[in-house]
Amino acid sequence: xxxxxxxxxxxxxxxxxxxxxxxxxxxxxxxxxxxxxxxxxxxxxxxxxxxxxxxxxxxxxxxxxxxxxxxxxxxxxxxxxxxxxxxxxxxxxxxxxxxxxxxxxxxxxxxxxxxxxxxxxxxxxxxxxxxxxxxxxxxxxxxxxxxxxxxxxxxxxxxxxxxxxxxxxxxxxxxxxxxxxxxxxxxxxxxxxxxxxxxxxxxxxxxxxxxxxxxxxxxxxxxxxxxxxxxxxxxxxxxxxxxxxxxxxxxxxxxxxxxxxxxxxxxxxxxxxxxxxxxxxxxxxxxxxxxxxxxxxxxxxxxxxxxxxxxxxxxxxxxxxxxxxxxxxxxxxxxxxxxxxxxxxxxxxxxxxxxxxxxxxxxxxxxxxxxxxxxxxxxxxxxxxxxxxxxxxxxxxxxxxxxxxxxxxxxxxxxxxxxxxxxxxxxxxxxxxxxxxxxxxxxxxxxxxxxxxxxxxxxxxxxxxxxxxxxxxxxxxxxxxxxxxxx
Numbered sequence: 001x002x003x004x005x006x007x008x009x010x011x012x013x014x015x016x017x018x019x020x021x022x023x024x025x026x027x028x029x030x031x032x033x034x035x036x037x038x039x040x041x042x043x044x045x046x047x048x049x050x051x052x053x054x055x056x057x058x059x060x061x062x063x064x065x066x067x068x069x070x071x072x073x074x075x076x077x078x079x080x081x082x083x084x085x086x087x088x089x090x091x092x093x094x095x096x097x098x099x100x101x102x103x104x105x106x107x108x109x110x111x112x113x114x115x116x117x118x119x120x121x122x123x124x125x126x127x128x129x130x131x132x133x134x135x136x137x138x139x140x141x142x143x144x145x146x147x148x149x150x151x152x153x154x155x156x157x158x159x160x161x162x163x164x165x166x167x168x169x170x171x172x173x174x175x176x177x178x179x180x181x182x183x184x185x186x187x188x189x190x191x192x193x194x195x196x197x198x199x200x201x202x203x204x205x206x207x208x209x210x211x212x213x214x215x216x217x218x219x220x221x222x223x224x225x226x227x228x229x230x231x232x233x234x235x236x237x238x239x240x241x242x243x244x245x246x247x248x249x250x251x252x253x254x255x256x257x258x259x260x261x262x263x264x265x266x267x268x269x270x271x272x273x274x275x276x277x278x279x280x281x282x283x284x285x286x287x288x289x290x291x292x293x294x295x296x297x298x299x300x301x302x303x304x305x306x307x308x309x310x311x312x313x314x315x316x317x318x319x320x321x322x323x324x325x326x327x328x329x330x331x332x333x334x335x336x337x338x339x340x341x342x343x344x345x346x347x348x349x350x351x352x353x354x355x356x357x358x359x360x361x362x363x364x365x366x367x368x369x370x371x372x373x374x375x376x377x378x379x380x381x382x383x384x385x386x387x388x389x390x391x392x393x394x395x396x397x398x399x400x401x402x403x404x405x406x407x408x409x410x411x412x413x414x415x416x417x418x419x420x421x422x423x424x425x426x427x428x429x430x431x432x433x434x435x436x437x438x439x440x441x442x443x444x445x446x447x448x449x450x451x452x453x454x455x456x457x458x459x460x461x462x463x464x465x466x467x468x469x470x471x472x473x474x475x476x477x478x479x480x481x482x483x484x485x486x487x
Contacts, residue, residue, distance in 0.1 A: 034061065034105050034127040036098040040072070044079045044089070051076070052096040052107050054123070058130035064123050068109065071121050075111060090114055099194050100127055102141040102223075106194035108202075117214040120202035122191035138192045142199045142221050143299060146192070149220040151295040153190050153203045156218045159291060160205055197245040198222035198298075219246025225299040226250065226269075226286045230307040232376070234387035237276035237307055239284045241269050244298045247288030255283040255304055265293055278311040278386070310335055310386045313357075313374040318394035320475045324363035325396055327372055331357045335376045335385060343371040343391055353381050366398040367421015397421045397464040397474040405460065407486040408448060414481070415446040416462050419474065423467040428476070429458045436461065441469050452485040 039053030051072040054061050075094050082089035093112040098105065105127040112118045124133040136146040191202045199221040204213045226241035239252055252271045253260040263273055276282060284305050288298030310332050317328040327340065340359050341348040351361065363370050371393035376386040398419035405414050414427070424443050428436040429452075439449055439460075452458060459482045464474035 032128070034125060034130060036096075036105070036107055039065075039068075040076065042076055042079060044083045047093055049076060049079055049091075049094040050096055051094075052098065052109065054105075054107060054125065056125070056127075056130040060132040061125060061130045064107075064125065064132060068107075068121075068123070071109060071111075099196070101194045103127065104133060104138060104141055104194050106138075108193050119213075120191065120215045120217070122193040122202055124193060135190070135192045138194070139199065139221070142223050144199065144221040144296065148295045149192055149199065149201055150190055152220040152290045152297060153201050153218060155290050155292045155294065156216070157203065157205055160216065192220070195219070198224070220297065222246055222288065222298045225301055226288070228284060228286050228301060228305040229383070230282070230284050230305045231384035232276075232278075232307065232309045232386040233272065233384070234312070236272050236274040237282060237284070237309055239271045239273065239286065239305075241286045243269060244288045247297045248291045249289050249293065251287050251289045251293070253285050253287070253300075253304075255285075260285065260304075265289065276307075276309050278309050280309055282307050282309060307383070308334060308385055310376050312386050312389050313338060313376055314389060315372060315374060315392040318370075318372070318392055320394075320396060320472050321360050322399070322475050324361040325370055325372070325394055327359045327361065327374070329357050329374045332376055332386070337377050337379055337381065339375045339377050339381075339384075341373045341375065341388065341391075343373070343393075348373065348388075348391075353377065363396040366419045367395070369393045369395050394471070395421065395466070395473045399475045399477065400425065400462045400464060401477060402460060402462060402481045404446075405481045405483050407483065409487060411448050411450040411487065412452045412458065412460070412483055412485055413446070413448045414460055414462075418445050419464065421473075422464050423473065424465050424469060426463050426465045426469070427460065428463070428480075429460045430480070431456060431458060441465065452487075454485055454487045457482065457484045 034054055034056035036052050036054055038050050040051040042049045052068060054065055072094065075091050078089050078091060090113055091111055092114060094109070096107060096109045098107045103126065105125050107123045109121040110118050124138050125131060126133060139146045139149050189204055193200055193202070198219060200217055201220045202215050202217055205216050206213060222244050224244060226244055228239060228241045231238050241250065249265055249267050250269070251265050252263045254263050254273060255261070264271055273284070284307065285300045285302070287296055287300035289296055313329045313332060315327055315329045319326045329338070336355055338354050338357070340351050340354055342351045342361070352359070361372070371391045373388045373391035375384055375388040377384055400416045400419055400422070402414055402416045405412065416425070424441055426441050427439040427447050429439050429449065430436050440447060459480035461476045461478070461480035463472060463476040465472055
């Protein structure tokens with residue numbers, strides 16, 4: 001019997017421990033992460049009015065949920081009475097949204113009234129502990145401060161008042177009631193919450209007609225930052241960047257002696273550092289700022305974007321080749337790739353990237369001037385390391401061909417075609433595997449080589465040259481036409 005009683009006692013103890021374990025551990029699991037659900041909803045005139053409920057135990061969350069009910073219940077009552085008794089409610093919509101970011105759970109309720117104005121209620125908690133977070137804690141989680149956020153809101157309000165003032169001046173039928181000074185005390189009710197792109201603020205502003213308060217929203221800090229690109233140009237280093245949501249202005253920095261130095265501000269997405277010198281290496285970064293430049297509104301890339309700025313390549317030679325013109329330019333230390341451009345209709349056109357310092361091009365048409373320029377680029381071809389010169393041009397003429405060769409009593413007689421744009425010809429000959437030797441320059445399309453010796457085998461070719469005989473304008477037939485002189 002004793003063993004039986006002991007077994008029963010142990011069973012009772014185990015069952016009690018099991019119950020206690022449920023009582024102890026289930027709430028902990030539930031509290032592991034706060035969630036938001038709809039506690040109450042009501043539809044009226046095709047619009048659904050919803051009240052949020054934060055699911056978490058703890059005094060902070062209980063207090064917040066009580067505040068939410070105190071805000072939302074009068075709206076529900078007003079809407080339901082309007083539905084029941086047939087009058088128009090002053091509230092057009094009531095919605096809520098919630099988001100978790102940077103270890104913050106933000107709940108935002110928007111109540112929209114007639115006339116398009118809204119009122120926002122913001123609640124921020126730590127989703128793991130249920131602790132209610134101050135506005136300073138929310139700002140700090142995004143790498144900024146509450147005073148910085150209030151600064152951004154202040155210039156936003158000033159900008160709003162400015163535009164309201166301008167509107168009033170253009171519409172004398174509206175009553176102007178915006179003559180209030182903007183000080184820090186006006187911003188004590190600023191509410192910070194987590195938005196899709198970063199940190200937002202809801203704040204109050206007096207509207208034009210009457211003393212009503214309208215809640216407005218503005219982005220005060222986006223922790224992301226612009227993607228920065230830097231290119232060498234003729235005017236210096238050109239910095240370009242992508243826009244950051246909610247940012248009206250940007251500040252450009254250059255790293256000098258290991259520290260970031262401000263270069264300038266821009267409302268656009270580009271800036272030229274005219275102080276950059278070829279032969280130097282620079283790092284650049286960009287940060288979003290408020291419209292008046294008084295506060296930062298975004299993060300920034302602390303490493304920065306590198307530019308190894310070099311001098312513009314210079315074309316040293318343009319020589320006719322079999323297909324067009326062969327370009328040669330100076331080598332620049334540290335650069336292994338270049339981009340070649342061809343000018344057409346006054347505009348530079350990219351014709352390809354080259355490793356080395358020479359390039360063969362194809363020229364369309366005979367007798368035209370073809371102009372080129374070169375720009376140094378990075379190995380991945382995504383960054384310009386230099387600017388470019390005005391370019392260098394040369395005339396290109398199609399290669400002339402000997403169409404007749406014969407022996408005469410006076411020597412070897414030759415004739416050839418005249419490509420478009422030809423100014424003058426130069427006739428060459430060689431014997432066997434020897435080198436080409438100049439015979440004569442002429443503007444005619446035929447010539448008799450009186451110096452040819454009887455019984456000697458010759459090869460002839462012809463090339464177009466400039467009228468002053470100082471530059472070649474065409475290539476030549478490297479094989480030539482062959483004949484044994486018989487006089």
